[in-house]
Amino acid sequence: MKIESGVCFGLLFLFFSSPILSSRGIEKARTDRLNLVTSFPRDENVFFQTTPFIALDNEKNIYALDNRQHAILKLDSDGKFVSRIGRQGQGPGELQWPAWIQVWNKHIFVADNTSISIFDLEGHFQNRFRKFHSMISMAVCEDRVFLAQPGDDNIINVYDYDGKKLFSFGNKYSVDYGIYKGWTNAAIDGYLNDGKLLYAGSRIYFITSGSSPD
Amino acid sequence: MIRFLAIIIFLEAMTGIRTALYLIKDVNTFCRPCAKYEQLKDDYVRILFLVDRDYSDNDIENFRNSFKILPHHDIARMSGTWERVNKICCSRNRRLIYNLLVIIDSEGKIEEIRRF
Numbered sequence: 001m002k003i004e005s006g007v008c009f010g011l012l013f014l015f016f017s018s019p020i021l022s023s024r025g026i027e028k029a030r031t032d033r034l035n036l037v038t039s040f041p042r043d044e045n046v047f048f049q050t051t052p053f054i055a056l057d058n059e060k061n062i063y064a065l066d067n068r069q070h071a072i073l074k075l076d077s078d079g080k081f082v083s084r085i086g087r088q089g090q091g092p093g094e095l096q097w098p099a100w101i102q103v104w105n106k107h108i109f110v111a112d113n114t115s116i117s118i119f120d121l122e123g124h125f126q127n128r129f130r131k132f133h134s135m136i137s138m139a140v141c142e143d144r145v146f147l148a149q150p151g152d153d154n155i156i157n158v159y160d161y162d163g164k165k166l167f168s169f170g171n172k173y174s175v176d177y178g179i180y181k182g183w184t185n186a187a188i189d190g191y192l193n194d195g196k197l198l199y200a201g202s203r204i205y206f207i208t209s210g211s212s213p214d
Numbered sequence: 215m216i217r218f219l220a221i222i223i224f225l226e227a228m229t230g231i232r233t234a235l236y237l238i239k240d241v242n243t244f245c246r247p248c249a250k251y252e253q254l255k256d257d258y259v260r261i262l263f264l265v266d267r268d269y270s271d272n273d274i275e276n277f278r279n280s281f282k283i284l285p286h287h288d289i290a291r292m293s294g295t296w297e298r299v300n301k302i303c304c305s306r307n308r309r310l311i312y313n314l315l316v317i318i319d320s321e322g323k324i325e326e327i328r329r330f
Binding site for chain 2: 090091092114129130131132133152162163164165
């Protein structure tokens with residue numbers, strides 16, 4: 001009996017002192033049940049052609065990026081339609097298969113097939129700069145735009161709002177491309193270095209599904 | 215169209231050396247804009263990239279760095295004339311935007327036009 005209780009105590013001690021729980025960076029996530037508060041769009045004239053990417057501003061306005069409409073639909077916090085931002089095209093203020101959106105400091109940042117476009121919250125076009133490598137994720141923080149681009153020399157490239165490249169970091173996996181027959185190098189890079197950039201608590205995180213590159 | 219193209223290419227290629235002109239209108243995930251560049255940069259060829267008119271200076275700098283364009287190969291914005299050339303060459307399919315590579319020999323004759 002004494003031996004069994006000793007073993008149990010030992011196991012409990014090991015569990016609670018394990019590095020997983022004691023690690024500073026990891027906290028136990030809350031697992032509350034989600035309750036539906038509202039749903040949108042509530043305007044009959046508004047429809048989405050695909051599941052939109054969502055961003056919110058400080059006033060809880062909703063910016064829903066519809067990839068197939070090549071536009072952003074701005075809705076108020078009740079889900080009512082406010083305005084439509086952007087249209088299909090490759091000129092200034094136009095979007096071509098947009099896929100990432102973030103609102104930061106009273107600006108909307110949208111990444112599409114060819115460029116990063118910046119609008120104010122009213123939808124007026126401000127600026128854009130081009131990207132020359134395929135992109136897997138985007139995050140905006142302070143005065144910098146972080147793009148995860150596995151096709152470039154480093155994975156993460158950092159630009160200012162005018163598109164000036166400030167620096168880059170993050171080594172890629174170095175592989176023998178020859179073993180992936182029929183794949184382009186860009187596709188191999190994208191597959192091996194897939195991940196998401198996330199802004200939280202004044203830090204930028206790159207969450208990758210594989211083990212970290214060298 | 216060919217005559218129109220020939221006249222302006224003659225004006226561009228008066229230097230007497232083989233010239234390669236890239237007309238860059240669209241750079242996206244599926245389209246690599248520097249076809250044959252690796253091959254051409256090793257030869258004695260004058261290479262000029264003409265990019266869209268609304269490229270900013272930062273865009274041009276990023277373009278050079280992204281595709282490792284050598285410093286002595288110029289990147290400039292397209293003039294209206296070259297815009298027209300590109301439009302004419304892509305006029306058969308208006309839904310797609312193409313880039314063009316025009317190679318001109320030392321006598322000013324068109325050696326190759328490649329659409330990509």
